Amino acid sequence: MSYVDEVIETVVKENPSEPEFHQAVKEVLESLRPVIEKNEAKFRRDALLERLVNPERQIKFRVPWIDDNGQVHVNTGYRVQFSSAIGPYKGGLRLHPSVNLGIIKFLGFEQIFKNSLTGLPIGGGKGGSDFDPKGKSDREVMAFCQSFMSELCKYIGADTDVPAGDIGTGAREIGYMFGEYKKLRGLFEGVLTGKGLSYGGSLARTEATGYGVLYILEEMLKCHGIDIKGKIITVSGSGNVATYAIEKATQLGAKVVTCSDSTGWVYDPDGIDVPALKEIKEKNRQRLREYPKYRPNAKYFDGKGVWTVKSDIAIPCATQNELTLEDAKMLVANGVIAVAEGANMPTTAEATEYFLDNKILFLPGKAANAGGVATSALEMSQDSERIKWSFEEVDTKLKHIMINLYHSIDDAAKKYEMQDNFVVGANIAGFEKVVDAMDAQGIV
Numbered sequence: 224m225s226y227v228d229e230v231i232e233t234v235v236k237e238n239p240s241e242p243e244f245h246q247a248v249k250e251v252l253e254s255l256r257p258v259i260e261k262n263e264a265k266f267r268r269d270a271l272l273e274r275l276v277n278p279e280r281q282i283k284f285r286v287p288w289i290d291d292n293g294q295v296h297v298n299t300g301y302r303v304q305f306s307s308a309i310g311p312y313k314g315g316l317r318l319h320p321s322v323n324l325g326i327i328k329f330l331g332f333e334q335i336f337k338n339s340l341t342g343l344p345i346g347g348g349k350g351g352s353d354f355d356p357k358g359k360s361d362r363e364v365m366a367f368c369q370s371f372m373s374e375l376c377k378y379i380g381a382d383t384d385v386p387a388g389d390i391g392t393g394a395r396e397i398g399y400m401f402g403e404y405k406k407l408r409g410l411f412e413g414v415l416t417g418k419g420l421s422y423g424g425s426l427a428r429t430e431a432t433g434y435g436v437l438y439i440l441e442e443m444l445k446c447h448g449i450d451i452k453g454k455i456i457t458v459s460g461s462g463n464v465a466t467y468a469i470e471k472a473t474q475l476g477a478k479v480v481t482c483s484d485s486t487g488w489v490y491d492p493d494g495i496d497v498p499a500l501k502e503i504k505e506k507n508r509q510r511l512r513e514y515p516k517y518r519p520n521a522k523y524f525d526g527k528g529v530w531t532v533k534s535d536i537a538i539p540c541a542t543q544n545e546l547t548l549e550d551a552k553m554l555v556a557n558g559v560i561a562v563a564e565g566a567n568m569p570t571t572a573e574a575t576e577y578f579l580d581n582k583i584l585f586l587p588g589k590a591a592n593a594g595g596v597a598t599s600a601l602e603m604s605q606d607s608e609r610i611k612w613s614f615e616e617v618d619t620k621l622k623h624i625m626i627n628l629y630h631s632i633d634d635a636a637k638k639y640e641m642q643d644n645f646v647v648g649a650n651i652a653g654f655e656k657v658v659d660a661m662d663a664q665g666i667v
Contacts, residue, residue, distance in 0.1 A: 225256075225260070225263070226259060226260075226263050226266060226267050226272065227252045227253070227255070227256055227259055227260075227272070230248075230252060230272040230273060230276060231245075231248060231249055231252055231253075233273070234248045234276055238325065238328070240325065241323075241324065241325025241328060241329070242325065243325050243326050243328075243329035243543065243544075243568075244325045244326075244328040244329040244332065246329065246568070246572060247328075247329040247332045247333055247568065248276055248332065249572070250568075250572060250575075250646070250650075251332070251333075251336065251650050251654075252272065252276075254644075254646055254647040254650040254651070255647075255650055255651060255654055257639045257641075257647075257651075258639070258651055258654065258655070259272070269662075269666065270666075271658065271661065274661065274666075275306070275335075275657070275661075276332070278303045278304060278305045278306075278328065278331065279304050279305065279306065279307060280302075280303070280304040280378075281301075281302075281303050281304075281324070281328075282300075282301065282302040282303070282304070282350075282375075282378055283299065283300070283301055283324065284299070284300045284301075284374045284375075285297055285298070285299060285300070286298040286299065286300045286352055286354065286367065286370050286371045286374070287370055288363070288366040288367040288369075288370045289366055290359075290363050290366075291360055291362060291363055298352050298353050298354040298367070298371075299352060299353055300350070300351075300352045300371050300374060300375065301322070301324060301327045301350050301351055301352065302327075302348065302349075302350035302375060302378055302379070302384070302386075303324075303327050303328055303331040303348060303349055303350065304331075304346075304348045304378070304384055305328075305331040305332055305334065305335055305346070305347040305348055305349070306335045306346045306347045306348075306657065307346040308346060308657050308660040308661045308664065309338070309339060309344055309345065309346055309656060309657060309660045310338070310343070310344035310345040310346045311345060311346060311381075311382055311383055311384055311385055312346045312347065312348030312383070312384035312385070313334070313338055313345035313346060313347070313348060313384075313385050313386075313387070313596060313599065313600065314330065314331055314334040314338075314347060314348040314349040314350070314386065314387070314596070315330075315349065315350075315351070315386065315387045315388055315389030315392065316349075316350045316351045316352075316386045316387070316388065316389055316392045316396075316400075317330070317349070317350070317351030317352075317389040317390045317391060317392065318351055318352055318354050318355070318356050318389075318390070318391030318392050318396065319351070319353070319355065319390050319391045320353055320355045321353070322351045322352055322353045323353070326543075327349050327350060327351060328349075329543075329568070330349040330567055331347055331348050331349035332347070333347075333567060333568065333588070333589050334347035334348060334349055334596070335347030335653070335657060336589050336649065336650060336653030336654060336657070337588070337589040337590070337592075337593045337596060337653065338593075338596055338600075339652075339653035339654075339656045339657050340589065340590055340593055340628050340631065340632070340649060340652055340653045341593050341596060341597040341600065341624055341628065342624065342627060342628070342631075343597060343600040343601075343624075344600075345385075345596065345599075345600050345603075348384055348386075349389075350375070350386055351389065351391075351392070352367075352371060354367050354371075354391075355391070356391050356392075356396065357391075361395070364395060364396060364399065365399045368396050368399035368400045368403065369399060369400075369402075369403040371400065372399075372400045372403040372404050372407070373403065373407060375400075376403070376404050376407050376408055379404075379414055380408075380410075380412070380414055381410075381412040381413045381414050381603070381606070381607070385413065385414060385415065385416060385599070385603060386400075386414075386415055386416075387415065387416040387417045387595075387596070387599050388416075388417040390462070390542070392417075393417075393463070394417065394418075394419055394429075397415055397417045397418055397419075398418070398419055398422075400415060401414070401415050401418055401422065411423075412606065413602065413603050413605075413606025413607060416428070416599035416600075416602045416603060417599065417602075418602070423602075423605075423606050424602065425598060425599075425601060425602035425605055425611075425612070425617055426611070426612065426613065426614040426617050427598060427614050427617035427618050427621065428595075428598050428599065428602055428617075429463065429467070430467040430470070430471075430618075431467075431594045431595050431597070431598035431599075431617075431621055432463065432464045432467065432468075432565070432592050432594050432595030432598075433463065433464045433465065433466060433467025433468035433469070433470065433471060433540070433565065433594075434467055434468075434470075434471045434594060434618070434621060434622075435591070435592065435593060435594015435595065435597065435598075435621055435624075435625045436464070436468045436471075436538060436540075436563050436564075436565045436586075436591050436592055436594065437451075437468060437471040437472050437475060438471075438594065438621065438622045438625035438626065439563070439586060439590060439591055439594075439625040439626070439628060439629045440536070440538075440561065440563045440586060440591070441475060442625070442626045442629045442630075443561070443563075443584060443586060443629055443633075443645075444561065444584070446629070446633070447584065449560070449561075451472075451475050451476065451477050451536075452475065452476030452477065453476060453477070453478075454477045454478070454534075454535040454536055455477070455478055455480060455533070455534045455535050455536070456472050456477050456478065456479045456480070456534055456535065456536045456537070456538060457479075457480060457481045457529055457530065457532050457534040457536075457537050457538070458472075458479050458481055458482050458495075458529070458537075458538045458539075458540055458565075459481070459482070459483045459488070459529045459530075459538075459539045459540055459541040459545060459546075459569070460482065460483060460484075460539070460540035460541035460542075460565065460566065461482045461483060461484045461500060461503075461504050461511055462504070462540070462541075464540040464565045464566065464592065464595075465482055465538075465540035465541070465565060466497065466500055466501060466504065466505070468538055468540055468565050469482065469495050469497055469500065470497045472538075473494065473495075473497060477536070478494040479494060479495045480492060480494060480495065480532060480534065481495070481529045481532050481534075482495055482500065482511065482529075483511065483527070483529050483541060484504075484510060484511045486510055486511070486512070486525065487510070487511055487512060487523055487524055487525045487526060488511065488523070488524055488526075488527065488528055488529050489511050489514045489515075489521055489522070489523050489524075490521065490522050490524070490532055491514075491518055491520065491521035491522075492520060492521075493518065493520055493521075496517060496518050499514065499517035499518060500514070502517075503517075511523060530546065530550040530553055530554055531553060532557075533557040533558065534554075534557065534558075534559060535558070535559060535560055535561070536559065536560065536561045536562070536563070537554050537559050537561075537562045537563075538562070538563050538564075538565050539562070539564055539565060539566055539569035539570060540565030540566050540569070541566055541569060542566055542569060543566065543567055543568045543569055544568065544569065544570075544571050545566070545569045545570075546562075546569055546570040546571065546574050547571050547573070547574055548571060548573040548574045548577055550574060551570070551573075551574035551575075551577040551578055552577065554583075555577070555578070555581050555583060559583060560583065560584060561583065561584040561585070561586075562578055562583055562584070562585045562586070563585075563586040563591045564586060564587055564588035564591050564592060565588070565591065565592050566588060566592065567588050567592065568587075568588055569588065570585075575587075575646060579644060579646065582643070584643065584645075585645060585646065586645055587645060587646045587649050589649050589650075589653065590628055590629070590632050590645060590648075590649040593624075593625070593628060594621055594624070594625055597621060597624045597625075598617060598621055601617055601620060601621075631648075631652045632645050632648035632649045632652050633645070633648060634648075634652070635647070635648040635649075635651040635652040635655070636648030636651070638651075639651060
C-alpha cells in the first residue's frame with residue numbers, strides 16, 4: 224500500500240465520526256500524490272504526512288452562559304491549532320449549530336494550505352462553537368462571547384494564535400470577544416482580526432474575501448483569453464462573502480443574477496441590487512423573501528435552486544458541500560465555463576471531479592477565498608506597527624496577493640503536467656512551502 228493510502232486509511236480509522244475531515248484529507252493527499260511519491264522514502268521516514276494530518280493541539284471546552292430569562296445554557300467551544308510551521312495559527316471562529324470537532328478539523332486542515340498560498344507568514348487553525356447567534360439579543364450574544372473568550376484567551380495571542388470571524392461571527396461578536404480578552408489578559412494587541420476600525424481593524428477587511436474571489440477569477444479568465452465583462456454569474460449565499468463578490472463582479476462589468484440564504488433564493492434578471500441586499504441582510508437582518516419588495520422584476524423561491532439558472536460562471540459562497548454532482552451536471556449542461564469557490568469546500572468531491580473532467584476552469588476555496596485571511600494578515604501587520612493603511616492601499620495589496628496566488632497555483636499545476644487543474648496546483652503550491660518549513664525545523 225502506498226504511503227498516501229496508508230495515511231488516509233489511518234485518518235479514517237482514528238477519526239471515525241468526522242466525514243468532513245476525511246473529505247479534506249483525501250482531497251488534499253490524493254492531489255499531492257505526484258509530490259509525495261517522488262519523495263516517499265524520506266516523507267515516510269520522517270512521518271511527515273502523519274505530522275501534517277494531526278493537529279499540533281486540539282482544545283475543547285464548555286461555554287456556559289445565561290439568557291435574558293435567567294436560564295443557563297451550555298455550549299461547546301473548540302480551537303484546533305493545526306500547524307505553526309510558517310507562522311502563528313490563523314483561522315476563523317465559526318458560530319453555528321452544525322459545528323463539531325470534525326468540521327473544525329476539516330476547516331483547520333484546509334487553512335494550512337490556504338494561508339501558505341497567500342505568501343504571508345501565517346499557520347493554520349480554526350475554532351468556534353455550536354452556539355447559534357441567530358435570534359439572540361445583543362446581551363445574550365455578549366454573554367456567550369465573554370464566556371467563550373474566558374477560556375479561549377488562555378491559548379491565543381498576537382504571536383501565537385490569531386482568530387478571526389467566520390459564519391456567525393461578525394463585527395459584533397469580534398468586538399465582545401476582544402473586549403473580554405483585553406480585560407482578562409490586560410493586553411491591547413492584535414489577537415483578533417476583523418476588529419472595528421476604531422480599535423485596530425483594517426479598512427477593506429469586510430470586502431476582502433468577496434473581492435479576492437473576483438480578483439483571482441478575473442486573472443484566471445484573462446490568462447485564458449476570456450473577459451469577465453458581460454458574463455452572467457450565479458452566486459449562492461447572501462452573507463459577507465457573497466455580498467462583496469456580487470459587488471466586485473458588478474463593478475467589473477459582469478451581471479450577477481442570483482443569491483440565497485438558508486430558507487430560499489432570489490433570481491433577479493436585471494442583476495442583484497447590492498444596496499438592497501445590504502439593507503436586507505446587513506442592516507435589517509431579514510430573510511431574502513423581502514428582496515422582491517425592492518426589485519419588482521425579481522422572483523423569490525423557497526428551498527434550493529440557484530444552480531438551475533443558466534450562467535457563464537458560478538460562485539458558491541454559502542457553506543460546505545452545497546454544490547452537488549447533480550448541480551454540477553446542470554451547470555455544465557447550461558454552459559458554465561468557470562467555477563470559483565467563495566465558501567470553504569462548498570463543492571462536493573464528486574462535483575469537483577465532474578467539473579475537472581469536463582474541462583471547467585475550477586478555482587478551489589483554499590485559493591479563491593484566501594483574500595479574507597490575506598487581509599487579516601495585513602491587519603496583523605498594521606496592528607504590530609500601530610499604523611493604518613487606506614482602503615486603496617489594502618485593496619491594492621489584496622489584488623496583488625490574489626494575482627500572485629493564481630500564478631503560483633498555475634505554475635505548480637504546469638510543473639507536474641496537470642495544466643488547468645487548480646485543485647492540484649493549489650494543494651502542491653501550499654504543501655511545498657509548509658514542508659520546507661517543517662524540514663527546516665526538525666521533528667516537532
